[in-house]
Amino acid sequence: MTMQSETSGRCALEEAYTQERERLFALAAKDEPQGEYRKLVFGEGARGARILLIGEAPGAEETKLGHPFVGKAGKQLDALFCRFGVMREDAFITNVVKYRPVIRSEKSVRNRTPLPTEVKAALPLLKTELLSIAPKLILTLGNTPLKAVFALVGQKPPSIGSAHGQMQKIEIEGITTSLVPLYHPASGIYNRALVEVMEQDAAFVGSVVHSLED
Ligand code: URA
Numbered sequence: 001m002t003m004q005s006e007t008s009g010r011c012a013l014e015e016a017y018t019q020e021r022e023r024l025f026a027l028a029a030k031d032e033p034q035g036e037y038r039k040l041v042f043g044e045g046a047r048g049a050r051i052l053l054i055g056e057a058p059g060a061e062e063t064k065l066g067h068p069f070v071g072k073a074g075k076q077l078d079a080l081f082c083r084f085g086v087m088r089e090d091a092f093i094t095n096v097v098k099y100r101p102v103i104r105s106e107k108s109v110r111n112r113t114p115l116p117t118e119v120k121a122a123l124p125l126l127k128t129e130l131l132s133i134a135p136k137l138i139l140t141l142g143n144t145p146l147k148a149v150f151a152l153v154g155q156k157p158p159s160i161g162s163a164h165g166q167m168q169k170i171e172i173e174g175i176t177t178s179l180v181p182l183y184h185p186a187s188g189i190y191n192r193a194l195v196e197v198m199e200q201d202a203a204f205v206g207s208v209v210h211s212l213e214d
Contacts (some may be wrong), residue, residue, distance in 0.1 A: 127172070
C-alpha cells in the first residue's frame with residue numbers, strides 16, 4: 001500500500017468513526033433525554049496502540065467521569081495491566097456499548113448486561129475503532145465483547161469458558177489480528193474459583209504482549 005492510499009484509508013475510517021459517534025449522539029438525544037443513562041463514554045488511547053482492550057459497557061463511575069474503566073473496574077484493570085507487564089497507555093481501551101445499560105426501579109438504578117439489540121447497534125462503531133487502530137492484539141473482557149467481536153467476524157462465538165486465555169487469529173475486513181478472550185476483571189469477585197484461572201490467563205497475555213515487541 002502506498003503512503004498516500006494508507007493515509008486516505010485512515011482518513012476514511014476517521015470520517016466513519018466521527019459519523020458513527022454523531023449518529024449515536026443523535027440517537028441518545030432522541031431515545032433517552034433524561035438521566036445519565038444515555039451519557040456516552042467513548043474509547044480512549046493512542047490510535048497506534050498495539051493492544052485493543054474491549055469491555056462490556058461503562059458503569060456508574062465511568063458515566064459520571066466520561067472515561068472507560070475508571071471506577072472499581074478501572075482499578076481491577078490497572079492490576080491486570082501490571083500482570084501483563086504493560087502500561088495502560090499502551091492500549092486503546094473501549095467498551096462494546098458506549099452508555100451504561102441500567103435497570104431502574106423506584107429505589108435504585110442498577111447495571112445490566114446490554115441487550116442483543118444494543119450490542120448489534122453498537123457494532124458499527126466498534127468496527128471503525130478496530131479498523132482504525134488495527135491492533136496486533138485484541139483482548140476481550142467477558143462475554144459481551146467476545147460475542148461482539150465474533151459478530152464482526154461473522155462467526156458463531158465460542159463460550160468464554162472454552163476460549164478464555166487462548167490465542168486465536170481473526171480477520172475483519174482484511175485485517176488479521178490476534179485475539180485472546182479473558183474473563184471480565186470483576187468475575188473473580190463473584191466467583192472466587194475463577195481467580196486462579198484469571199491469573200494464569202493474565203500471565204499468558206504477558207508472554208504474548210512481550211512477543212509482540214519483537
Ligand atoms: N466494566 C466494563 O466492562 N467497562 C467499563 O468501562 C467499566 C466496567
